[in-house]
Amino acid sequence: MKNIYSNIHSFNKKVIKKTVLFLKQGNIIGLPTETVYGLAGNAYSKKAVKKIFKLKKRPNRNPLIIHYDKIKKANQDVILNKKFFKLYKNFCPGPLTFVLKKNKFSKIASSATANLNTVAIRFPNNRVIRAVLKQLPFPLAMPSANISSTLSPVNAFDVFDDFKKKIKIIINDGSSKIGIESTVVDLTGKPKILRPGIISSSDIRNCLKVNLSRKKSKLKSPGLLKKHYSPGIPVIIGKKPKKLEHAYIVFGKKFKNLSNYFNLSKKADLKEAAANLYKTMRKIKKKGFKKIFVAKIPNLGPGIAINDRLKRASR
Numbered sequence: 001m002k003n004i005y006s007n008i009h010s011f012n013k014k015v016i017k018k019t020v021l022f023l024k025q026g027n028i029i030g031l032p033t034e035t036v037y038g039l040a041g042n043a044y045s046k047k048a049v050k051k052i053f054k055l056k057k058r059p060n061r062n063p064l065i066i067h068y069d070k071i072k073k074a075n076q077d078v079i080l081n082k083k084f085f086k087l088y089k090n091f092c093p094g095p096l097t098f099v100l101k102k103n104k105f106s107k108i109a110s111s112a113t114a115n116l117n118t119v120a121i122r123f124p125n126n127r128v129i130r131a132v133l134k135q136l137p138f139p140l141a142m143p144s145a146n147i148s149s150t151l152s153p154v155n156a157f158d159v160f161d162d163f164k165k166k167i168k169i170i171i172n173d174g175s176s177k178i179g180i181e182s183t184v185v186d187l188t189g190k191p192k193i194l195r196p197g198i199i200s201s202s203d204i205r206n207c208l209k210v211n212l213s214r215k216k217s218k219l220k221s222p223g224l225l226k227k228h229y230s231p232g233i234p235v236i237i238g239k240k241p242k243k244l245e246h247a248y249i250v251f252g253k254k255f256k257n258l259s260n261y262f263n264l265s266k267k268a269d270l271k272e273a274a275a276n277l278y279k280t281m282r283k284i285k286k287k288g289f290k291k292i293f294v295a296k297i298p299n300l301g302p303g304i305a306i307n308d309r310l311k312r313a314s315r
Protein backbone atom coordinates (compact mmCIF):
# COMPACT_ATOMS: atom_id res chain seq x y z
CA MET A 1 0.00 0.00 0.00
CA LYS A 2 1.15 3.51 -0.79
CA ASN A 3 2.29 5.44 2.24
CA ILE A 4 0.20 8.61 2.21
CA TYR A 5 2.49 10.11 4.85
CA SER A 6 5.66 9.65 2.77
CA ASN A 7 6.74 13.27 3.40
CA ILE A 8 6.71 12.76 7.19
CA HIS A 9 10.16 11.75 8.43
CA SER A 10 11.55 10.98 11.84
CA PHE A 11 14.58 12.75 13.24
CA ASN A 12 17.98 11.51 12.05
CA LYS A 13 21.16 12.98 10.60
CA LYS A 14 20.23 12.16 7.02
CA VAL A 15 16.89 13.95 7.24
CA ILE A 16 18.51 17.00 8.80
CA LYS A 17 21.02 17.10 5.95
CA LYS A 18 18.27 16.92 3.35
CA THR A 19 16.22 19.54 5.20
CA VAL A 20 19.16 21.94 5.31
CA LEU A 21 19.72 21.45 1.57
CA PHE A 22 16.03 21.98 0.75
CA LEU A 23 15.92 25.15 2.87
CA LYS A 24 19.03 26.46 1.11
CA GLN A 25 17.22 25.89 -2.19
CA GLY A 26 14.32 28.06 -1.03
CA ASN A 27 11.86 25.32 -0.08
CA ILE A 28 9.43 25.37 2.83
CA ILE A 29 9.67 22.61 5.48
CA GLY A 30 7.42 21.57 8.39
CA LEU A 31 9.47 21.51 11.60
CA PRO A 32 8.76 20.77 15.26
CA THR A 33 9.35 23.26 18.06
CA GLU A 34 8.59 23.01 21.77
CA THR A 35 5.50 25.26 21.37
CA VAL A 36 3.79 24.24 18.11
CA TYR A 37 4.98 22.97 14.73
CA GLY A 38 6.19 25.61 12.26
CA LEU A 39 6.35 26.22 8.53
CA ALA A 40 9.99 27.17 7.97
CA GLY A 41 11.72 29.05 5.17
CA ASN A 42 14.83 31.20 4.58
CA ALA A 43 14.08 34.55 6.26
CA TYR A 44 16.60 36.28 3.96
CA SER A 45 14.83 35.11 0.81
CA LYS A 46 11.91 37.13 -0.56
CA LYS A 47 10.84 34.10 -2.61
CA ALA A 48 10.81 31.69 0.32
CA VAL A 49 8.87 34.17 2.46
CA LYS A 50 6.31 34.61 -0.32
CA LYS A 51 5.82 30.84 -0.43
CA ILE A 52 5.10 30.77 3.31
CA PHE A 53 2.42 33.47 3.08
CA LYS A 54 0.84 31.73 0.11
CA LEU A 55 0.79 28.26 1.69
CA LYS A 56 -0.75 29.61 4.90
CA LYS A 57 -3.15 31.99 3.11
CA ARG A 58 -1.82 34.56 5.53
CA PRO A 59 -2.54 38.28 5.10
CA ASN A 60 0.64 40.12 4.03
CA ARG A 61 0.37 42.63 6.83
CA ASN A 62 0.84 39.95 9.49
CA PRO A 63 4.60 39.66 10.19
CA LEU A 64 6.46 36.37 10.81
CA ILE A 65 8.70 35.38 13.72
CA ILE A 66 12.38 34.94 12.79
CA HIS A 67 14.08 31.98 14.50
CA TYR A 68 17.76 31.71 15.52
CA ASP A 69 19.93 29.25 17.40
CA LYS A 70 22.39 31.85 18.71
CA ILE A 71 22.42 35.46 19.95
CA LYS A 72 25.42 36.15 17.73
CA LYS A 73 23.38 35.48 14.61
CA ALA A 74 20.37 37.52 15.80
CA ASN A 75 22.69 40.42 16.54
CA GLN A 76 23.21 40.78 12.77
CA ASP A 77 19.54 41.58 12.20
CA VAL A 78 18.17 43.34 15.30
CA ILE A 79 19.24 45.79 17.98
CA LEU A 80 19.55 43.79 21.19
CA ASN A 81 19.01 45.63 24.49
CA LYS A 82 19.52 45.04 28.22
CA LYS A 83 16.01 43.79 28.81
CA PHE A 84 16.48 41.29 26.01
CA PHE A 85 19.66 39.90 27.60
CA LYS A 86 17.97 39.56 30.99
CA LEU A 87 15.01 37.67 29.58
CA TYR A 88 17.21 35.56 27.31
CA LYS A 89 19.31 34.45 30.26
CA ASN A 90 16.23 33.30 32.16
CA PHE A 91 14.03 31.80 29.49
CA CYS A 92 16.00 30.96 26.35
CA PRO A 93 16.18 28.88 24.36
CA GLY A 94 12.46 28.63 25.03
CA PRO A 95 8.89 29.74 24.35
CA LEU A 96 9.50 33.49 24.33
CA THR A 97 9.47 35.83 21.30
CA PHE A 98 11.02 39.31 21.45
CA VAL A 99 9.95 42.25 19.31
CA LEU A 100 13.01 44.44 18.74
CA LYS A 101 14.14 47.16 16.37
CA LYS A 102 15.55 45.95 13.07
CA ASN A 103 19.14 47.04 12.50
CA LYS A 104 20.28 48.72 9.31
CA PHE A 105 22.44 45.79 8.19
CA SER A 106 19.63 43.28 8.50
CA LYS A 107 19.19 40.90 5.58
CA ILE A 108 15.68 39.83 6.59
CA ALA A 109 13.26 40.07 3.65
CA SER A 110 11.07 43.09 4.33
CA SER A 111 7.97 41.07 3.43
CA ALA A 112 8.74 38.73 6.36
CA THR A 113 8.25 41.59 8.80
CA ALA A 114 5.35 43.18 6.85
CA ASN A 115 7.65 46.14 6.08
CA LEU A 116 7.86 47.10 9.76
CA ASN A 117 11.01 48.51 11.32
CA THR A 118 10.72 45.91 14.09
CA VAL A 119 11.41 42.15 14.04
CA ALA A 120 10.00 39.39 16.24
CA ILE A 121 12.79 36.94 17.08
CA ARG A 122 12.76 33.61 18.90
CA PHE A 123 15.25 30.94 20.02
CA PRO A 124 13.25 27.70 19.97
CA ASN A 125 14.11 24.82 22.27
CA ASN A 126 13.69 21.57 20.38
CA ARG A 127 16.44 19.23 19.18
CA VAL A 128 15.26 19.13 15.56
CA ILE A 129 14.83 22.85 14.93
CA ARG A 130 18.11 23.55 16.75
CA ALA A 131 20.01 20.98 14.68
CA VAL A 132 18.64 22.57 11.49
CA LEU A 133 19.33 26.18 12.55
CA LYS A 134 22.86 25.27 13.57
CA GLN A 135 23.72 24.19 10.03
CA LEU A 136 22.12 27.12 8.21
CA PRO A 137 23.79 30.39 7.19
CA PHE A 138 20.45 32.22 7.59
CA PRO A 139 17.62 32.37 10.18
CA LEU A 140 14.21 30.78 9.61
CA ALA A 141 10.97 32.68 9.16
CA MET A 142 8.53 30.30 10.76
CA PRO A 143 4.86 30.84 11.52
CA SER A 144 2.77 28.05 13.00
CA ALA A 145 2.21 25.36 10.35
CA ASN A 146 -1.53 25.80 9.86
CA ILE A 147 -3.82 27.62 7.43
CA SER A 148 -4.27 31.17 8.72
CA SER A 149 -6.85 31.60 11.53
CA THR A 150 -7.20 27.86 12.31
CA LEU A 151 -5.74 25.79 15.18
CA SER A 152 -1.95 25.52 15.41
CA PRO A 153 -0.47 22.04 14.85
CA VAL A 154 1.02 20.13 17.78
CA ASN A 155 2.32 17.09 15.89
CA ALA A 156 3.50 16.18 12.37
CA PHE A 157 0.14 14.72 11.35
CA ASP A 158 -1.65 17.99 12.21
CA VAL A 159 0.73 19.71 9.77
CA PHE A 160 -0.05 17.06 7.16
CA ASP A 161 -3.80 17.63 7.65
CA ASP A 162 -3.46 21.25 6.46
CA PHE A 163 -0.76 20.97 3.77
CA LYS A 164 -0.69 17.33 2.63
CA LYS A 165 2.14 16.94 0.07
CA LYS A 166 2.49 20.68 -0.60
CA ILE A 167 5.58 20.61 1.62
CA LYS A 168 8.36 18.19 0.78
CA ILE A 169 9.41 17.30 4.31
CA ILE A 170 7.66 17.36 7.68
CA ILE A 171 9.94 16.22 10.49
CA ASN A 172 8.14 14.28 13.20
CA ASP A 173 9.36 14.75 16.77
CA GLY A 174 6.20 13.72 18.59
CA SER A 175 3.80 16.05 20.40
CA SER A 176 4.94 19.61 21.06
CA LYS A 177 5.70 19.75 24.78
CA ILE A 178 4.17 23.16 25.42
CA GLY A 179 1.32 22.93 22.94
CA ILE A 180 0.49 26.64 22.54
CA GLU A 181 2.39 29.43 20.78
CA SER A 182 5.22 31.39 22.40
CA THR A 183 4.65 34.49 24.54
CA VAL A 184 5.33 37.59 22.43
CA VAL A 185 6.88 40.51 24.33
CA ASP A 186 7.51 43.89 22.75
CA LEU A 187 10.83 45.33 23.98
CA THR A 188 10.96 48.37 21.69
CA GLY A 189 9.58 50.59 24.46
CA LYS A 190 8.11 49.89 27.89
CA PRO A 191 7.85 46.05 27.83
CA LYS A 192 4.47 44.85 26.72
CA ILE A 193 2.93 41.42 26.19
CA LEU A 194 1.47 41.19 22.68
CA ARG A 195 0.49 37.52 22.93
CA PRO A 196 0.21 35.65 26.25
CA GLY A 197 1.85 32.21 26.55
CA ILE A 198 3.30 29.75 29.05
CA ILE A 199 5.82 32.36 30.18
CA SER A 200 3.39 34.71 31.92
CA SER A 201 3.44 38.48 32.35
CA SER A 202 4.36 38.01 36.02
CA ASP A 203 7.32 35.78 35.03
CA ILE A 204 8.52 38.61 32.80
CA ARG A 205 7.81 41.32 35.37
CA ASN A 206 9.71 39.38 38.04
CA CYS A 207 12.70 38.91 35.75
CA LEU A 208 12.89 42.51 34.52
CA LYS A 209 11.75 44.08 37.79
CA VAL A 210 9.62 46.62 35.94
CA ASN A 211 5.88 46.95 35.39
CA LEU A 212 4.65 46.02 31.96
CA SER A 213 2.75 48.37 29.69
CA ARG A 214 -1.00 47.80 29.50
CA LYS A 215 -1.54 50.32 26.73
CA LYS A 216 -3.23 49.10 23.59
CA SER A 217 -0.56 49.06 20.90
CA LYS A 218 -1.10 50.24 17.36
CA LEU A 219 0.50 47.13 15.98
CA LYS A 220 -1.55 44.12 16.83
CA SER A 221 -0.85 40.45 16.66
CA PRO A 222 -3.27 38.77 14.22
CA GLY A 223 -5.54 37.18 16.76
CA LEU A 224 -6.03 40.54 18.41
CA LEU A 225 -7.76 41.74 15.29
CA LYS A 226 -10.19 38.99 14.45
CA LYS A 227 -11.16 35.39 14.82
CA HIS A 228 -8.16 33.13 15.31
CA TYR A 229 -7.23 29.68 16.59
CA SER A 230 -10.57 28.42 15.31
CA PRO A 231 -11.38 24.68 15.33
CA GLY A 232 -13.99 25.26 12.58
CA ILE A 233 -17.05 24.66 14.81
CA PRO A 234 -18.66 27.10 17.28
CA VAL A 235 -16.96 27.48 20.66
CA ILE A 236 -19.10 28.64 23.59
CA ILE A 237 -17.36 29.65 26.79
CA GLY A 238 -18.61 29.28 30.35
CA LYS A 239 -21.70 27.19 29.56
CA LYS A 240 -22.57 23.52 29.86
CA PRO A 241 -23.88 21.60 26.81
CA LYS A 242 -27.42 20.23 26.93
CA LYS A 243 -26.98 17.63 24.17
CA LEU A 244 -24.60 14.69 23.81
CA GLU A 245 -23.61 15.78 20.29
CA HIS A 246 -22.02 18.85 21.86
CA ALA A 247 -18.57 18.45 23.39
CA TYR A 248 -17.66 19.86 26.79
CA ILE A 249 -14.07 20.88 27.55
CA VAL A 250 -13.52 20.73 31.31
CA PHE A 251 -10.69 21.23 33.78
CA GLY A 252 -10.03 19.70 37.22
CA LYS A 253 -11.35 16.78 39.20
CA LYS A 254 -14.99 17.69 39.85
CA PHE A 255 -16.15 16.61 36.38
CA LYS A 256 -17.68 13.28 35.37
CA ASN A 257 -16.24 10.89 32.78
CA LEU A 258 -18.97 11.31 30.14
CA SER A 259 -18.37 10.47 26.45
CA ASN A 260 -18.73 14.12 25.42
CA TYR A 261 -16.54 15.44 28.27
CA PHE A 262 -12.87 16.20 27.51
CA ASN A 263 -10.72 17.03 30.50
CA LEU A 264 -7.69 19.27 29.81
CA SER A 265 -6.15 18.31 33.14
CA LYS A 266 -7.76 16.11 35.77
CA LYS A 267 -5.16 17.23 38.30
CA ALA A 268 -5.97 20.89 37.55
CA ASP A 269 -2.49 21.65 36.21
CA LEU A 270 -2.67 24.68 33.88
CA LYS A 271 0.54 23.77 32.01
CA GLU A 272 -0.84 20.32 31.26
CA ALA A 273 -4.12 21.95 30.19
CA ALA A 274 -2.30 24.26 27.76
CA ALA A 275 -0.44 21.28 26.25
CA ASN A 276 -3.77 19.49 25.73
CA LEU A 277 -5.80 22.44 24.39
CA TYR A 278 -5.30 22.25 20.61
CA LYS A 279 -4.92 18.47 20.68
CA THR A 280 -8.31 18.20 22.39
CA MET A 281 -10.07 20.64 20.07
CA ARG A 282 -8.79 18.74 17.03
CA LYS A 283 -9.94 15.44 18.53
CA ILE A 284 -13.42 16.85 19.20
CA LYS A 285 -13.69 18.13 15.63
CA LYS A 286 -12.56 14.79 14.18
CA LYS A 287 -15.12 12.90 16.27
CA GLY A 288 -17.85 14.92 14.55
CA PHE A 289 -19.14 17.05 17.44
CA LYS A 290 -21.09 20.08 16.20
CA LYS A 291 -20.23 22.53 18.98
CA ILE A 292 -17.70 22.92 21.76
CA PHE A 293 -18.72 24.22 25.19
CA VAL A 294 -15.97 25.14 27.64
CA ALA A 295 -16.07 25.17 31.46
CA LYS A 296 -14.42 28.04 33.33
CA ILE A 297 -10.62 27.84 33.40
CA PRO A 298 -8.71 29.76 36.13
CA ASN A 299 -7.36 32.98 34.66
CA LEU A 300 -3.84 32.89 36.08
CA GLY A 301 -0.40 31.90 34.77
CA PRO A 302 -0.79 29.64 31.71
CA GLY A 303 -4.58 29.95 32.22
CA ILE A 304 -4.37 33.49 30.82
CA ALA A 305 -2.94 32.14 27.56
CA ILE A 306 -5.54 29.33 27.43
CA ASN A 307 -8.42 31.77 27.96
CA ASP A 308 -6.95 34.14 25.36
CA ARG A 309 -6.93 31.38 22.71
CA LEU A 310 -10.42 30.16 23.68
CA LYS A 311 -11.85 33.66 23.53
CA ARG A 312 -10.48 34.20 20.04
CA ALA A 313 -11.68 30.75 18.93
CA SER A 314 -15.19 31.67 20.15
CA ARG A 315 -15.56 34.82 18.03
Ligand code: TXA
Pocket (backbone or CB within 6 Å): 033, 035, 036, 037, 038, 039, 062, 063, 064, 065, 097, 099, 113, 116, 118, 119, 120, 122, 124, 142, 143, 144, 145, 180, 181, 182, 184, 194, 195, 219, 220, 221, 222, 223
Ligand atom coordinates in the same frame (compact mmCIF):
# COMPACT_ATOMS: atom_id res chain seq x y z
O1 TXA B 1 5.52 29.52 19.22
C1 TXA B 1 5.60 30.23 18.23
O2 TXA B 1 5.86 31.44 18.30
C2 TXA B 1 5.38 29.57 16.85
C3 TXA B 1 6.55 28.61 16.58
C4 TXA B 1 6.45 27.94 15.23
O3 TXA B 1 7.78 29.28 16.74
N1 TXA B 1 5.24 30.54 15.83
C5 TXA B 1 4.14 31.33 15.73
O4 TXA B 1 4.15 32.19 14.64
O5 TXA B 1 3.21 31.30 16.53
P1 TXA B 1 2.84 32.90 14.09
O6 TXA B 1 3.24 33.47 12.79
O7 TXA B 1 1.72 31.93 14.09
O8 TXA B 1 2.61 34.08 15.11
C6 TXA B 1 3.50 35.17 15.13
C7 TXA B 1 2.99 36.26 16.00
C8 TXA B 1 1.82 36.95 15.37
O9 TXA B 1 0.90 37.28 16.40
C9 TXA B 1 2.47 38.19 14.77
O10 TXA B 1 1.55 39.24 14.57
C10 TXA B 1 3.51 38.51 15.81
O11 TXA B 1 4.01 37.24 16.18
N2 TXA B 1 4.60 39.33 15.25
C11 TXA B 1 5.53 38.99 14.34
N3 TXA B 1 6.36 39.99 14.07
C12 TXA B 1 5.97 41.04 14.82
C13 TXA B 1 6.43 42.37 14.99
N4 TXA B 1 7.45 42.85 14.31
N5 TXA B 1 5.76 43.14 15.87
C14 TXA B 1 4.71 42.65 16.57
N6 TXA B 1 4.22 41.41 16.46
C15 TXA B 1 4.84 40.60 15.59
Ligand code: MG
Pocket (backbone or CB within 6 Å): 143, 144, 152
Ligand atom coordinates in the same frame (compact mmCIF):
# COMPACT_ATOMS: atom_id res chain seq x y z
MG1 MG C 1 -0.12 31.17 14.03
